[in-house]
Amino acid sequence: MEKEAIQNKEKNFVSCVLYLHNDGKNIREFLKTVCGTMEQNFEKYEIVCVNDCCMDDTIEEIHRYLEESNTRHVVSLINLSFYQGVEMAMNAGRDLAVGDFLFEFDRCLLDFEPSLIMDIYHKALEGYDVVAAAPKRDVAFTSRLFYVVYNLGSRNTHKLRQERFRIISRRAVNRVNQMNAYIPYRKAMYMNCGLRAETIVYDNKEMAKGTRNREERNTRSSLALDTLIIFTDVLEKFSMLISSILFAVMVIMFGWIVYSIFSTVRPVEGWMSLMTLISFGFFMMSVMLTLIFKYLSVILNMSFKRQRYVIEGVEKLTK
Numbered sequence: 001m002e003k004e005a006i007q008n009k010e011k012n013f014v015s016c017v018l019y020l021h022n023d024g025k026n027i028r029e030f031l032k033t034v035c036g037t038m039e040q041n042f043e044k045y046e047i048v049c050v051n052d053c054c055m056d057d058t059i060e061e062i063h064r065y066l067e068e069s070n071t072r073h074v075v076s077l078i079n080l081s082f083y084q085g086v087e088m089a090m091n092a093g094r095d096l097a098v099g100d101f102l103f104e105f106d107r108c109l110l111d112f113e114p115s116l117i118m119d120i121y122h123k124a125l126e127g128y129d130v131v132a133a134a135p136k137r138d139v140a141f142t143s144r145l146f147y148v149v150y151n152l153g154s155r156n157t158h159k160l161r162q163e164r165f166r167i168i169s170r171r172a173v174n175r176v177n178q179m180n181a182y183i184p185y186r187k188a189m190y191m192n193c194g195l196r197a198e199t200i201v202y203d204n205k206e207m208a209k210g211t212r213n214r215e216e217r218n219t220r221s222s223l224a225l226d227t228l229i230i231f232t233d234v235l236e237k238f239s240m241l242i243s244s245i246l247f248a249v250m251v252i253m254f255g256w257i258v259y260s261i262f263s264t265v266r267p268v269e270g271w272m273s274l275m276t277l278i279s280f281g282f283f284m285m286s287v288m289l290t291l292i293f294k295y296l297s298v299i300l301n302m303s304f305k306r307q308r309y310v311i312e313g314v315e316k317l318t319k
Helices: 002-007 027-041 058-068 085-096 115-125 141-153 170-179 186-191 214-231 234-261 271-303
Strands: 014-020 045-051 075-079 101-105 130-135 165-169 197-202
Touching: 014 027, 014 085, 027 045, 027 058, 027 101, 027 115, 045 058, 045 085, 058 075, 075 085, 085 101, 085 186, 085 214, 101 115, 101 170, 115 130, 115 165, 115 197, 130 186, 141 214, 141 234, 165 170, 165 186, 170 186, 186 214, 214 234, 234 271
Parallel strands: 014 045, 014 101, 045 075, 130 197
Antiparallel strands: 101 165, 130 165
16 A cells, blocks of 8 residues: 555655745744655655755754654755845755756745645646746735836736745756856746746735845845846836936927917026926936946846747657
8 A cells, every 4th residue: 555655656856945044933834844745745855945044943943853753854955154135045955956846935934725835736747847826915015016017027928926936847947047047036037938837826824924124125125126127128118208208398398489489478588498408408318328228238138148039849740
């Protein structure tokens, strides 16, 4: 009977990358859920924990759990030299992981049913290289605002939203590494690699607890700005909008000057010419700013996006 249960397990080698930063209160329950799901459903798996400078008892709790566990789980721990943020930490974990599929858990937060982990995996087996689990509720206003701006400026048809965890195929990992060695924002890279992606939205069974400290907020704010510059044309569109508004103001001022010449209206001497000059000056500054943004965009595309085209796959039509 036990032999039959082993044969029914999945043959794919799966890696789970866990981001850790002061998660001592949640890590034992989270590890129990993840390890239990892996042990029950997969023949071979590994857990890769990335310690992003934890200052509490997170690492001690991991050791206690492994000592008390009846099953010998394959667990690795990466200790970063200093706090580097979730993106750099998860990049380190992904580079160490060797599985055919990679689970990425950005937070040790169990606001989903454990069965969702396997639902995500089975969805990936349907031909999706990237499948994410996104909470339906409890999304911070700043996060919603960022994703609205990002999706407006992105050409990708698959829209980003806040995600709790995701699974990535080895093909997607290799594709992203071929595109560029430096990966500033994983979700954007996965969605821009040209492979099939899907998002499963689940209803949170509980609201997320805990707040980010100042260091985490600063890191995420910097990441958000870098992401908008690299992956979208938001700054170009904003600059063009300002140029259009200033151009309209300049046209109105010029029209008012022409009207005042042929009418009895006599504004303060020198006021109209001064305002026209100021409007024209601001308009030209905005035009130059737009050109600079466009120039920087071209440089980013040439230096950052090594791959000139992306394909979803190759299908052989003849034998």
